[in-house]
Amino acid sequence: MSRKALYPFAILLVGLCLAALIALNRPEQALQPYEPAPVSVRVTRVEAGAEHLTISSQGTVQPRSQSELIPEVSGRVVWTSPSLVDGGSFGAGDALLRIDDADYRNAVQRSEAALARAEVEHAYARDELRRLERLSEQNLASQSQLDGARRAFSVAEANLQESRAALEQAQRDLDRTELRAPFDGLVRSEQVDLGQFVSRGQSIGTIYATDFVEVRLPIAADQLVYLGMPIYVRGQLPEALRPPVTVAAEFGTARLQWRGELVRTEGVFDERSRMVYGVARLRLEQREGLPMIPVGLFVQAEIRGRRVESVIRLPRSAIRDDNQVLVVDADHHLHFRQVRILRLEHDEVLVSEGLADGELVCLSPMQTVVEGMRVQPVLE
Numbered sequence: 001m002s003r004k005a006l007y008p009f010a011i012l013l014v015g016l017c018l019a020a021l022i023a024l025n026r027p028e029q030a031l032q033p034y035e036p037a038p039v040s041v042r043v044t045r046v047e048a049g050a051e052h053l054t055i056s057s058q059g060t061v062q063p064r065s066q067s068e069l070i071p072e073v074s075g076r077v078v079w080t081s082p083s084l085v086d087g088g089s090f091g092a093g094d095a096l097l098r099i100d101d102a103d104y105r106n107a108v109q110r111s112e113a114a115l116a117r118a119e120v121e122h123a124y125a126r127d128e129l130r131r132l133e134r135l136s137e138q139n140l141a142s143q144s145q146l147d148g149a150r151r152a153f154s155v156a157e158a159n160l161q162e163s164r165a166a167l168e169q170a171q172r173d174l175d176r177t178e179l180r181a182p183f184d185g186l187v188r189s190e191q192v193d194l195g196q197f198v199s200r201g202q203s204i205g206t207i208y209a210t211d212f213v214e215v216r217l218p219i220a221a222d223q224l225v226y227l228g229m230p231i232y233v234r235g236q237l238p239e240a241l242r243p244p245v246t247v248a249a250e251f252g253t254a255r256l257q258w259r260g261e262l263v264r265t266e267g268v269f270d271e272r273s274r275m276v277y278g279v280a281r282l283r284l285e286q287r288e289g290l291p292m293i294p295v296g297l298f299v300q301a302e303i304r305g306r307r308v309e310s311v312i313r314l315p316r317s318a319i320r321d322d323n324q325v326l327v328v329d330a331d332h333h334l335h336f337r338q339v340r341i342l343r344l345e346h347d348e349v350l351v352s353e354g355l356a357d358g359e360l361v362c363l364s365p366m367q368t369v370v371e372g373m374r375v376q377p378v379l380e
């Protein structure tokens with residue numbers, strides 16, 4: 001092979017050697033770790049504040065005081081008040097109904113006559129006893145005569161007392177022919193007509209007082225602590241322990257609210273529901289723009305309980321397993337944080353410990369979370 005033919009091979013060989021030399025002397029580049037793009041998450045900035053714990057309940061408005069109208073004497077109805085109709089209004093002491101009193105007036109007159117006769121007989125027996133006692137002192141009357149006078153006086157005295165009681169009863173029955181209202185109120189129902197014969201003890205209607213109404217509210221046993229009342233307190237509540245109550249009802253598109261207070265609790269827990277019943281009292285009055293609350297209305301109630309300080313309200317979706325939340329730090333890294341939950345509500349929770357004012361809490365649902373992972377917070 002000629003020397004000229006070897007030149008290309010020599011040049012190729014030299015080039016390969018130079019390339020290998022350059023590759024061997026090139027500095028090594030460090031491998032950069034792969035870091036995925038941060039995930040965007042919704043966060044909220046927490047704020048600690050004071051809260052009044054509340055309890056929601058429901059019940060039906062009932063009158064505080066309700067009575068049956070029951071005549072205490074029998075007879076024919078001769079007059080009824082225009083107020084004695086369903087929904088009628090009356091004042092304390094107003095006459096509502098009158099029963100024919102002719103027989104009762106006659107009974108009073110007979111009792112008065114009987115009392116007059118008894119008084120005369122009593123006076124005669126008294127004078128006769130005194131006369132025989134004087135004669136007996138002079139031995140002019142026998143012991144049997146004296147004993148007979150004493151017996152006659154005792155009988156006359158008993159007859160006098162009986163006549164007085166009979167007159168008092170006759171006068172009371174006469175007064176009872178007029179049925180009067182015991183308090184200011186409204187007629188809930190009535191079952192009597194003019195000319196009808198009514199009997200003693202027969203119910204002829206139902207009335208109720210219009211000063212206050214009450215709502216019986218079921219309260220779960222484990223929620224009593226939110227009212228700030230000792231667990232042993234039962235019956236009528238002291239005024240200092242009566243929590244405010246707001247009741248509301250829907251009337252078409254309007255929502256009306258009335259305010260009252262919880263005045264007592266019943267002494268026994270319901271075994272099946274584990275509930276205790278509290279009774280809220282509301283004043284039955286009409287104010288501008290707010291009608292009187294009707295008896296029989298079904299209402300929603302909110303009982304305001306004790307005040308708690310430095311609590312944080314969060315959506316329930318922010319709570320993870322084991323009462324943990326995800327906190328985003330200043331460098332946008334996620335961290336698990338254990339918190340203490342004071343109360344679970346419908347869509348929210350109250351947190352009493354574990355979070356500081358101003359921290360960011362993650363709200364987004366996340367399938368896989370690694371402690372310290374980087375995220376992109378989006379403040380709501």
